Amino acid sequence: MRDFKQKEIKMKIEVLNAGFVRLVSYTQPVHHTPDWDGDLEIVRNARVSYDADWRDADKSKDKKLVNYLYENNHSSPFEAMVFTFEVKAPLFVLRQWHRHRTWSYNEVSARYTELPEDFFIPRTLFQQSSGNKQMSSDARVQFSEELIAAMNVQNKSAFALYKDLMERGVSREIARTVLPLSTYSRMFATVDLNNLFKFIDLRTHSHAQPEIAVYGVALLRLIEDICPAAVAAFQAKTARSYPA
Numbered sequence: 001m002r003d004f005k006q007k008e009i010k011m012k013i014e015v016l017n018a019g020f021v022r023l024v025s026y027t028q029p030v031h032h033t034p035d036w037d038g039d040l041e042i043v044r045n046a047r048v049s050y051d052a053d054w055r056d057a058d059k060s061k062d063k064k065l066v067n068y069l070y071e072n073n074h075s076s077p078f079e080a081m082v083f084t085f086e087v088k089a090p091l092f093v094l095r096q097w098h099r100h101r102t103w104s105y106n107e108v109s110a111r112y113t114e115l116p117e118d119f120f121i122p123r124t125l126f127q128q129s130s131g132n133k134q135m136s137s138d139a140r141v142q143f144s145e146e147l148i149a150a151m152n153v154q155n156k157s158a159f160a161l162y163k164d165l166m167e168r169g170v171s172r173e174i175a176r177t178v179l180p181l182s183t184y185s186r187m188f189a190t191v192d193l194n195n196l197f198k199f200i201d202l203r204t205h206s207h208a209q210p211e212i213a214v215y216g217v218a219l220l221r222l223i224e225d226i227c228p229a230a231v232a233a234f235q236a237k238t239a240r241s242y243p244a
């Protein structure tokens with residue numbers, strides 16, 4: 001495997017009109033060897049079970065082992081790698097995200113601070129799917145641009161009321177209740193690799209909402225240089241193509 005320290009790690013990926021995912025931190029060993037990477041963290045946890053050396057002299061065996069473990073649902077070695085991300089996303093995306101109980105979250109509190117005027121704006125509008133009750137179809141709505149402009153007017157008017165209420169002395173915790181689901185919020189979110197893969201799998205599925213799927217793809221791109229064999233094993237198992 002390569003010298004990890006020489007590898008450029010992606011740090012931040014922008015998504016939607018004003019969102020992003022930033023890699024904040026990830027598991028590091030106490031004794032850092034030049035060839036350390038996240039895949040080594042996985043294989044050495046796995047090799048404890050049969051009391052073998054951490055890393056085989058034949059490095060290709062590490063990749064094979066990672067693949068075997070993922071393919072056969074030996075999940076706990078993947079829990080040895082833990083990541084923290086900073087995420088900026090609209091409230092309707094965070095609401096879906098927070099259903100994933102295996103993550104730890106710390107979100108900006110709109111009781112403590114005023115939220116900025118930051119709203120999700122769709123690029124275009126699609127009709128409701130007739131075949132799947134939870135999804136959009138591929139058919140565009142007529143006069144999309146005008147409707148998006150109207151959604152924007154609604155956002156701005158909600159924000160103006162939010163500010164006005166606070167200026168008149170209403171507490172932040174109540175004033176915020178007039179803000180729409182399109183309002184952006186920000187959180188730190190921590191998860192192990194096993195549950196991160198579960199999240200990406202569910203949220204990049206064709207039935208998932210595209211506005212959360214783009215975050216799933218961004219997460220995959222942020223970790224692919226840290227544990228490349230694990231990401232390759234995940235992609236092979238899900239047999240899905242993920243945009244670069």
Ligand SMILES: Cc1cc2nc3c(=O)[nH]c(=O)nc-3n(C[C@H](O)[C@H](O)[C@H](O)COP(=O)(O)OP(=O)(O)OC[C@H]3O[C@@H](n4cnc5c(N)ncnc54)[C@H](O)[C@@H]3O)c2cc1C
Pocket residue numbers: 099100101102103195198202203207208209
């Ligand atoms: C396309 C899509 C549509 C959805 N629609 C809806 C909807 O209409 N309404 C709605 O309410 N939700 C909906 N969800 C949310 C969904 O039901 C799950 O709550 C969410 O995806 C989190 O999945 P999870 O439980 O696997 O993740 P996590 O909570 O991160 O859990 C990961 C894994 O850990 C284990 N685990 C975690 N907690 C427990 C526990 N308490 N007991 C046993 N095992 C546990 C399970 O194996 C689980 O798969 C939807 C999700 C998707 C992807």
